[in-house]
Amino acid sequence: MTLWRIRATVDDRPGYLSVLAASLALRGVNILTVQVHTTERGAVDDFLVDAPDTLDEVGLVAAVERGRGRDCWVARSEARGLADQPTRALGLATRLVREPDSTGEALRALLGADDVTWRPAPAGAGGGLTDTTMLLDDPAGGSFALRRAVPGFIPAEYARAQALVELSAAVARRAAEQVALVLPDGAEAAVRPATADDLPGVVELHEGCSARSRHHRYLGGAAMPPPARLRRLLEPARGVTLLATAGDPDSVVAMANLLAEGDEAEVALLVRDDWQRRGLGSALLRRLVGHAERAGYAALTLHVHAGNAPMLRTVRRLGRATPAERDGTLVTLTLPLAVGSRGERKAPLCTPPW
Structure with missing residues (x-):
């Protein structure tokens, strides 16, 4: 058996998640964790699954599409992927309390970003979120720019990342005031x-x-x-x-x-x-x-x-x-x-x- 991460979008309607889960189950895929994020395009489902070794990326994508899923992204995972997102976020928050200067590394670990850079300009009115980029206001001044080719960013990830940045700024401010x-x-x-x-x-x-x-x-x-x-x-x-x-x-x-x-x-x-x-x-x-x-x-x-x-x-x-x-x-x-x-x-x- 092999661990995989799957992200797919389904219509935000009753029963659609169960159809997708049933399609995976028919191919021997065991769903270990699932998180559902509501977006304007539908419900984005994040899965961590244990799949038979005979099932490759193409087969998983086909199973998702047969289960009425779309915009599918599949990638191999490791055992550490078994930690759910809230647990990982709390672990990174603990790290920031000890090392407030590690904001960039924490953001990269939280989101699996391809690139994280700090820039002196604020995010501004044009900042925010697209599929491949994220701009986060730094309360201490400036902003963080993140880029990830796949999967696309979603609003829930933006909220988590902004909360992490604000925590880091608060810890740094408190240290400076001591x-x-x-x-x-x-x-x-x-x-x-x-x-x-x-x-x-x-x-x-x-x-x-x-x-x-x-x-x-x-x-x-x-x-x-x-x-x-x-x-x-x-x-x-x-x-x-x-x-x-x-x-x-x-x-x-x-x-x-x-x-x-x-x-x-x-x-x-x-x-x-x-x-x-x-x-x-x-x-x-x-x-x-x-x-x-x-x-x-x-x-x-x-x-x-x-x-x-x-x-x-x-x-x-x-x-x-x-x-x-x-x-x-x-x-x-x-x-x-x-x-x-x-x-x-x-x-x-x-x-x-x-």
């Missing part, structure tokens, strides 16, 4: 954007903080926030969350949130007790201020407990005029940014005593 900090006492920490996968590490961060630290962060109490709230903090609808890790990439020692609403954003920090008073909070706050200025926000707001002297000192170290309003034990600090969301230059304001 920085290493050396604190004044010589300790090192890595700072990176958070993702939903960081929930276990952020839960451990909260568990490792004292009740006083959690109260200063959330103001309303020292209890652990529910997981749903932590997930929203990790991936805010607008804004960014930064995590600081030490040693193990999953060992979170601090979390800095920038949550945007309108043309202003609210900032809050949580630093594990043994990492406080070491300059980590100041470094995280400066990075959030830089992000807010690049994003065009007009001002940052911080709600700080009046007894949270370390946080008040952290804001002072920015060296910027920061108006403050006190309401009982709550101090609200407003940090005007250099350029507002409409590009107006903000005038410096006097800082009242805290």
Whole structure:
């Protein structure tokens, strides 16, 4: 028996796939896997089959045509072809997480492309898909051009390939955004954007903080926030969350949130007790201020407990005029940014005593 890959198009009507399968079965062909893709021209069926050694490519094409199939493509396969497309795609995605620079090789392996090239021009309005070519927009800029003589590309392959390119760009962007900090006492920490996968590490961060630290962060109490709230903090609808890790990439020692609403954003920090008073909070706050200025926000707001002297000192170290309003034990600090969301230059304001 020999493994073959077959691609054929049939009318997208009830029973037509069974007619094609029956025609193959009459010739002793065992269908191992099948995927059906709906297109404008009909249903494109991808088969991996085990056929008798006496049946060659011509015989398989004849069997497909007798089963009302058309536009038939047949090629020998190997045992690795037994892995279905979703499994192969997940394997390639895992590779991209480890090697984001291998996008071209991953696309070639995913689609069996004859040629994959990157070009600086975007795919543009004329890009997309034809039988033999595929243009994929690279979120980092430019585009990937793929060519395959046979079989023709189909929309499902285009969607898979574009998803792979976007994953690669996201992994590369996250790696570029990660920085290493050396604190004044010589300790090192890595700072990176958070993702939903960081929930276990952020839960451990909260568990490792004292009740006083959690109260200063959330103001309303020292209890652990529910997981749903932590997930929203990790991936805010607008804004960014930064995590600081030490040693193990999953060992979170601090979390800095920038949550945007309108043309202003609210900032809050949580630093594990043994990492406080070491300059980590100041470094995280400066990075959030830089992000807010690049994003065009007009001002940052911080709600700080009046007894949270370390946080008040952290804001002072920015060296910027920061108006403050006190309401009982709550101090609200407003940090005007250099350029507002409409590009107006903000005038410096006097800082009242805290």
